[in-house]
Amino acid sequence: MRIAVPAETAEEPRVAATPETVKKLIALGGTVAVQSGAGRSSGLTDEAFRAAGASVEPDAAATLKDADVVLKVRRPEAADLPHYKRGAAVLAIMDPYGQDAALKAMAEAGLNAFSMELMPRITRAQVMDVLSSQANLAGYRAVIDAAEQYGRAFPMMMTAAGTVPAAKVFIMGVGVAGLQAIATARRLGAIVTATDVRPATKEQVESLGAKFVAVENEEFKNAETAGGYAKAMSDDYQRQQNELVATHIAKQDIVITTALIPGRPAPKLVTAGMVKSMKPGSVVFDMAVERGGNCELSKPGEVVDADGVKVVGYLNVPGRLAATASSLYARNLYAFLETLVSKDTKALAIDWTDELVKATALTRDGAVAHPNFAPKPA
Ligand code: NAD
Numbered sequence: 224m225r226i227a228v229p230a231e232t233a234e235e236p237r238v239a240a241t242p243e244t245v246k247k248l249i250a251l252g253g254t255v256a257v258q259s260g261a262g263r264s265s266g267l268t269d270e271a272f273r274a275a276g277a278s279v280e281p282d283a284a285a286t287l288k289d290a291d292v293v294l295k296v297r298r299p300e301a302a303d304l305p306h307y308k309r310g311a312a313v314l315a316i317m318d319p320y321g322q323d324a325a326l327k328a329m330a331e332a333g334l335n336a337f338s339m340e341l342m343p344r345i346t347r348a349q350v351m352d353v354l355s356s357q358a359n360l361a362g363y364r365a366v367i368d369a370a371e372q373y374g375r376a377f378p379m380m381m382t383a384a385g386t387v388p389a390a391k392v393f394i395m396g397v398g399v400a401g402l403q404a405i406a407t408a409r410r411l412g413a414i415v416t417a418t419d420v421r422p423a424t425k426e427q428v429e430s431l432g433a434k435f436v437a438v439e440n441e442e443f444k445n446a447e448t449a450g451g452y453a454k455a456m457s458d459d460y461q462r463q464q465n466e467l468v469a470t471h472i473a474k475q476d477i478v479i480t481t482a483l484i485p486g487r488p489a490p491k492l493v494t495a496g497m498v499k500s501m502k503p504g505s506v507v508f509d510m511a512v513e514r515g516g517n518c519e520l521s522k523p524g525e526v527v528d529a530d531g532v533k534v535v536g537y538l539n540v541p542g543r544l545a546a547t548a549s550s551l552y553a554r555n556l557y558a559f560l561e562t563l564v565s566k567d568t569k570a571l572a573i574d575w576t577d578e579l580v581k582a583t584a585l586t587r588d589g590a591v592a593h594p595n596f597a598p599k600p601a
Pocket of ligand 1: 400
C-alpha cells in the first residue's frame, strides 16, 4: 500500500501528515511518499519526514505515482488529477457543496474520494472529526487575532495610572469554534457573552463563565436537528433575535461570529447598521466569511475599516496555526485510514457498508456516489 502526501497550494499552509503519523502509517503496512516542501509552512522539514521513514519526492507527479492512498488537506487540484492512480482512496476536506464540476472531475479520474468534513458526529468517529479539531483551533486563533486588531487590553487592570476596563466580547454561534473562543476570551480576562439558536448551548456557555443572550421562545426550544446542528430559523424569530442582538452589539468591543448551517450559506447576523453602532476601535471577526459571512461588511481575506470598526475576514483561520492544525488533522486522517485497511493483508479493504464510509464517500467507480451530491436524474 503506497501512501502519498502531496504539497498543498500556496494558500494552504497545512499538511495532511506529520512525521508522527508517517511512522504510524508505516506501522499500518504502508510506504509513504511526501512531496518535498509539503510540511514547510507547518515547521516540518523534508529531513524530519525522511527520518520518520518517508521517501521525499520532488514534485506532485512523482509523489502521486502509483499511490493507493492520497492524504490531502484540500480537494485534489484539477491539474494534478492525471497523476492520480485510478481507484486511489483520497482523504481530504473536499468542500463538496456547489462543486459539481470538481466532483465530476474526481469521479472521472477514477478516485474514491472521501470528504472528511462529512464524518458523522458519533462517538466512534470523534478521533476522525476534522471539523472539530480545526474549528477548535480556529476559535482560539480568532480571539488572538481579534485581540491583535483591538487597540486596547482585554483584562481589567487596576494600575497606579488608573483603571483599565475589561473588554466586552460577544461570541455568535456556540459550536466547537465558539466554545473555544469563549474559553480563550475568558482566559484573556474579557467579559464574555454568547448567543446561539440551539438551546443546548445555553448551559455550555454558562459553564464556561459567560452569559447567554437569546430570545428564548418556543421556536428556540425546538431549534436543534437530531444531528445536533442548527436549523434555519423563521423570519419572525430572526427579527426578534436581531433586535436583541442589535442592542447588545452596540455595547460590545469585540464580536466574533462563527454561525454556520451545514450545506447552506452562513446566516447574516451582523448588519452594517450594527457595525456602525459599535465604538471606533472595536473589532468584528467573521469566522464564517468563507461560507458567505455572518457580517454584511466582511470581505474574504480582508480587514475592512468601517468608520473605525475593523471587520476581519481572514481566510483559513486554522491555517494561521498551521503546525498545531496539521498535527491534529494528520491524526484525524490516520484514524480514519486505519479503519479502511485490513490488519491481515495490510492493504486497503474498504467496507462500503460501514457508516463512516457511507457518510464520507463522495466518488466511487467513476461516479459521484454520495446521495447528497450525485447528479439528480433528469
Ligand atoms: P457549526 O460549525 O455547524 O455551527 C456553529 C454554530 O453556529 C452552531 O452552534 C450553530 O448552532 C450556530 N448557529 C447557526 N445558525 C445560527 C444563528 N442564526 N444564530 C446563532 N448561532 C447560529 O457547529 P459545530 O461546531 O460543527 O457543532 C455542531 C454540533 O455538533 C454541536 O451540537 C456540537 O456539540 C456537535 N458536535 C458533536 C461532536 C460529537 O459528538 N462527536 C463533535 C463536535 C461537535
